Amino acid sequence: MEKGVTSTRGSLFNMLHADAAQVYESLYPILFRVAYRICGSRSKAEDICQEAFIKYFEREEPLPDLEQTKYWLIRVIRNLALNHEKKKSRESKAYQRFARNSRQYAESGESQVLHEEARSLVQEALNRLPYNLRSVLVLKEYADLGYREIARVLGISEGNVKIRVFRARERLAQLLEGEV
Numbered sequence: 533m534e535k536g537v538t539s540t541r542g543s544l545f546n547m548l549h550a551d552a553a554q555v556y557e558s559l560y561p562i563l564f565r566v567a568y569r570i571c572g573s574r575s576k577a578e579d580i581c582q583e584a585f586i587k588y589f590e591r592e593e594p595l596p597d598l599e600q601t602k603y604w605l606i607r608v609i610r611n612l613a614l615n616h617e618k619k620k621s622r623e624s625k626a627y628q629r630f631a632r633n634s635r636q637y638a639e640s641g642e643s644q645v646l647h648e649e650a651r652s653l654v655q656e657a658l659n660r661l662p663y664n665l666r667s668v669l670v671l672k673e674y675a676d677l678g679y680r681e682i683a684r685v686l687g688i689s690e691g692n693v694k695i696r697v698f699r700a701r702e703r704l705a706q707l708l709e710g711e712v
Contacts (some may be wrong), residue, residue: 548681553587559602560585562675563609569670570613572659580616584608606675610667617663657707665700672697 560581567577567584585603595601658666671682671694679697683690 548591551594555588555598555601558598559564559605562602563605565674566606566670567609567613568675569658570610570667571616572655572664574587576616580612601683603681606671606677610685613667614663651710654704655712657704659701660707661703663702665696668693668696669700669704 551650562579563581563584567576568578571577571580578626586609588605588629589600595604659668661669668682671677671685672679679690682693682697686693
């Protein structure tokens with residue numbers, strides 16, 4: 533009887549491991565694209581994805597299918613990225629206060645290098661969009677979600693999603709043209 537229990541546990545572990553691998557392999561690329569386009573950093577996007585998958589695998593009950601898992605993970609990614617944006621904003625404000633108050637602050641070679649670091653033009657413009665516009669545009673363009681799916685992920689109406697996507701595209705075009 534002990535042997536039967538062990539083999540059942542082993543096969544259950546193998547089945548859970550196979551399901552986890554399938555979820556990770558099929559959803560990681562889309563989740564990474566979403567996280568990257570929201571936060572603009574490859575390493576931060578990887579961290580956010582890892583954290584989201586950890587939260588998923590820590591769930592006591594798995595979600596019923598891959599589609600619901602995808603939506604759940606996208607919401608988690610969005611929330612983690614929003615938390616990252618808030619933290620980045622607080623850090624930036626603290627740094628700016630420090631820089632203003634510092635007597636020794638001057639344009640150093642280091643700060644010039646930081647300002648001159650190249651990012652792609654689109655990513656820079658995307659980063660300048662307000663979070664609520666950027667998130668719907670990222671989900672639409674980089675996660676290939678439809679309006680209804682985005683509404684479901686964000687918990688807003690489909691009409692609101694369409695308006696935000698339209699406004700985000702207009703604002704992005706203005707930023708890329710240098711009008712704003």
